[in-house]
Amino acid sequence: MGGGRKDSQNNIIIKNINNDFVLTNKKLPTRRGVIWLGQTCNLNCYFCYFKERIEDKSHPEHPFFTLTKAKEICKIFVDDYGLNSIDIQGGEPTIYPHIFELIEYCNKIGLKPTLITNLISLANVNHAKKFKDAGIYDFLVSLQGVGETYDKVVGKNGAFNKQMQALENLANLEIPIRVNAVLSNEIINDLEKITQIALDYNARAVNFIGYNNTGDQKMLRDKYKIPYYDIIAQKLEPLIDKLESNHIEVNLRFLPFCVVNEKYRKNIQNSTQMLYDNHEWESSSRLWIDRPNQRRAKEDIEKRRTIYYLSRFKLHKIYRGNLREKFIWFAKFIKPFITFSPKYAPIPAYQKPILEKMRFYTPDTYFRSGFSKIEHFYFEQKEVLEQLNKSKIHHQKCQSCDIKEICDGFACDFIDEFGSNAIKPIKIANGKQSNPRFYLKDQLKVIEKEEWEWFFSKDEISRIK
Structure with a gap:
């Protein structure tokens, strides 16, 4: 109990705590x-x-x-x-x-x-x-x-x-x-x-x-x-x-x-x-x-329109933007109908019901590689909601931060009350990071026994001893 094992190929750590849950750095x-x-x-x-x-x-x-x-x-x-x-x-x-x-x-x-x-x-x-x-x-x-x-x-x-x-x-x-x-x-x-x-x-x-x-x-x-x-x-x-x-x-x-x-x-x-x-x-x-x-x-209860929310927002921007913005947004909106989608990382089997609703969805967040189409949807949803919700901002000082893309920024009223002295732009040796798991990969999180079958591979389950 309490011991940890590390997979040399994928760096997955699994710590069995008490047979009811484990702590792991694997993320799904x-x-x-x-x-x-x-x-x-x-x-x-x-x-x-x-x-x-x-x-x-x-x-x-x-x-x-x-x-x-x-x-x-x-x-x-x-x-x-x-x-x-x-x-x-x-x-x-x-x-x-x-x-x-x-x-x-x-x-x-x-x-x-x-x-x-x-x-x-x-x-x-x-x-x-x-x-x-x-x-x-x-x-x-x-x-x-x-x-x-x-x-x-x-x-x-x-x-x-x-x-x-x-x-x-x-x-x-x-x-x-x-x-x-x-x-x-x-x-x-x-x-x-x-x-x-x-x-x-x-x-x-x-x-x-x-x-x-x-x-x-x-x-x-x-x-x-x-x-x-x-x-x-x-x-x-x-x-x-x-x-x-x-x-x-x-x-x-x-x-x-x-x-x-x-x-x-x-x-x-x-x-x-x-x-x-x-x-x-x-x-x-x-x-x-x-x-x-x-x-x-x-x-x-209304019909599930979740997947098309972002597309409606894109069309809204087409009508409000300047000519260049209209062209960019329109091109992205019709792209699923005129070209093949790029190759994405595989999705877990449990997400197939969601994927089925995303057949005509093409993400805008192409700068992130190694993620599934559904993960791209999640990233883009966050970006859209940031534009709609003005309670947080990326201050001017944040623009030089190498992890700006994975940080929500500062609450507006915090900046109003205390100023910007708390903002300390982060510099990364490898340059800017857009992978939300950049720091998260080192955190051990609880996965309960009831989740092991879908969350871990058979080999990983065999190591929970």
């Missing part, structure tokens, strides 16, 4: 989806992406779904996207009236169910046991501080004590956990205690998440609650060492690479790196689930 695109059951919650976290929707009971995304709609979305994930895992969210999914039936259904159709939760309702051990009986796989716990800090951040007195009781209950029930901690100013001084809680309760992964100005936070985020990146790095780097020495995966989500020392850049998870995180969300299905019909209880 994720097969996980996400569903929001409705923005109804028992807490009121100030950093929540859906804070206004949770507070406004008249908002169309506030009410919980019917069980029928939730099941239909889950079935689409399996049939149309080939997914095999799902993150179930609310609001707060543990208070969803049909949560046990939904968990049982997910297991029935081949979706391994995770709940993203504050755990408060699981302080009741009898309630917690029902999740075990229903077949929950694990919980992704939102741990947003310790003691009074947690209560303040989530807006409820006594919430931290209930969360700790819930963690005790899950430990006794032997239900695995992972941890999310949003890096607001409130919790910076609690990071060491949060790390210790993760160790005490055998978390398999810890995600330190940049406090983002997306969703409702585009309007609500207070600048004084944004921590300075150098302070984050100073606090987190020794904690990463501590967690990883105990075989716990660590991710720094939505932070620029240059704010940490090189040793820890493997832990940075920007949007392109998250494509290879088995606990993050597959991008094609994410385009579909993010649309209003799939987020509102009273709306009918």
Whole structure:
């Protein structure tokens, strides 16, 4: 147990931790989806992406779904996207009236169910046991501080004590956990205690998440609650060492690479790196689930138009650009119909349902070699969404950085508040990098036993001993 073996041909490291999961540097695109059951919650976290929707009971995304709609979305994930895992969210999914039936259904159709939760309702051990009986796989716990800090951040007195009781209950029930901690100013001084809680309760992964100005936070985020990146790095780097020495995966989500020392850049998870995180969300299905019909209880589920989203955006640019831009975009749009597509890297068999929808899709991101057609779609989707979402920028100083193509840049309001001193352009000996796995290839990530059959080759499975 705990030993690592390295394949001399492909440099794949596999560490068997306890026969329930391994840590590996092998990376494949994720097969996980996400569903929001409705923005109804028992807490009121100030950093929540859906804070206004949770507070406004008249908002169309506030009410919980019917069980029928939730099941239909889950079935689409399996049939149309080939997914095999799902993150179930609310609001707060543990208070969803049909949560046990939904968990049982997910297991029935081949979706391994995770709940993203504050755990408060699981302080009741009898309630917690029902999740075990229903077949929950694990919980992704939102741990947003310790003691009074947690209560303040989530807006409820006594919430931290209930969360700790819930963690005790899950430990006794032997239900695995992972941890999310949003890096607001409130919790910076609690990071060491949060790390210790993760160790005490055998978390398999810890995600330190940049406090983002997306969703409702585009309007609500207070600048004084944004921590300075150098302070984050100073606090987190020794904690990463501590967690990883105990075989716990660590991710720094939505932070620029240059704010940490090189040793820890493997832990940075920007949007392109998250494509290879088995606990993050597959991008094609994410385009579909993010649309209003799939987020509102009273709306009918719409047809899956995911793959053509980018083509519609291209046509939109044709009509808005100058003559030269119109010609370039039009040429790229009609290219699939007049020429053969370039050779791409093979795709995993599980992605064939997605590939079937991409027959007439030709990527623009040709500068990346060694990737499948679906991966190119993911890269281009990220580039398109960057143009639509102006919450982050690549500052002028970023233009000289050799990894600009794989970094999401800096939040606009961070630059407004603190200036550009935190930006430290990175120089690479081999020049500019567009491979999102450039640093990620050195990170060991959790792959659970239920995933081994599709994720690893037969030879690799034989080495998990």
